[in-house]
Amino acid sequence: MRSELEIIQMEVGLLQNFCEVIGCPETGDAALVDPAFEVDRLLAVVREREWTVRTILLTHTHDDHVAGLDEAAEATGAVVRCHPMEVERARAFAPRVEPVSDGEEVTIGAGVARAVFTPGHTPGCVCWYLPQPGAVITGDVLFVGSCGGVHYPDSDSVAMVHSLQNRLGALPEETKLYPGHDYGKTPTSTLLWERLHNPALTNDTLDDFRRYKKVR
Numbered sequence: 001m002r003s004e005l006e007i008i009q010m011e012v013g014l015l016q017n018f019c020e021v022i023g024c025p026e027t028g029d030a031a032l033v034d035p036a037f038e039v040d041r042l043l044a045v046v047r048e049r050e051w052t053v054r055t056i057l058l059t060h061t062h063d064d065h066v067a068g069l070d071e072a073a074e075a076t077g078a079v080v081r082c083h084p085m086e087v088e089r090a091r092a093f094a095p096r097v098e099p100v101s102d103g104e105e106v107t108i109g110a111g112v113a114r115a116v117f118t119p120g121h122t123p124g125c126v127c128w129y130l131p132q133p134g135a136v137i138t139g140d141v142l143f144v145g146s147c148g149g150v151h152y153p154d155s156d157s158v159a160m161v162h163s164l165q166n167r168l169g170a171l172p173e174e175t176k177l178y179p180g181h182d183y184g185k186t187p188t189s190t191l192l193w194e195r196l197h198n199p200a201l202t203n204d205t206l207d208d209f210r211r212y213k214k215v216r
């Protein structure tokens with residue numbers, strides 16, 4: 001039986017970014033997700049709970065998700081895990097960066113975070129699925145009520161539709177959603193709510209999605 005991980009969501013910086021602290025109450029091992037801004041606040045949460053950060057998980061390496069990575073890596077000595085295509089950029093911030101593979105389960109104490117490759121916003125986007133407690137951290141792929149931009153030079157709307165419909169679509173509908181930005185009516189949601197109400201998901205063909213996102 002895997003241990004249920006605790007997820008603490010924190011809004012940081014001026015771009016409504018969410019970072020997460022994930023901890024295993026059983027062992028005290030912890031991970032940070034996308035340490036970008038106000039790293040001291042993340043570390044204060046870790047200290048309060050007497051946890052030890054062993055891993056830093058990245059959803060992708062846009063500046064607003066890695067701006068505090070150097071500070072977080074130096075303070076914790078943690079190993080950074082990200083998509084192979086984002087490794088080089090992550091190494092500019094942290095000495096210990098290891099690529100993750102699709103479906104790989106990264107240990108956090110007695111629990112795991114599973115890498116789900118979800119290209120589209122960038123080619124190297126990873127969503128992190130936590131089977132216990134049943135949650136997914138989606139970075140800039142899926143937000144509450146919308147989704148990340150596909151207008152960047154390396155964005156790919158075909159890949160994005162596949163990621164939203166087939167990759168995130170394969171996760172259980174009761175999965176709790178932790179987006180990378182606080183752009184919705186609520187800070188978290190469920191995949192079921194999004195499937196029913198989010199135009200990024202209800203526009204489920206490539207043509208409809210492109211019209212919705214105003215991209216070609």
Ligand SMILES: [Zn+2]
Pocket residue numbers: 060062121140148
């Ligand atoms: Zn981004």
Ligand SMILES: [Zn+2]
Pocket residue numbers: 062064065139140180181
């Ligand atoms: Zn972002």
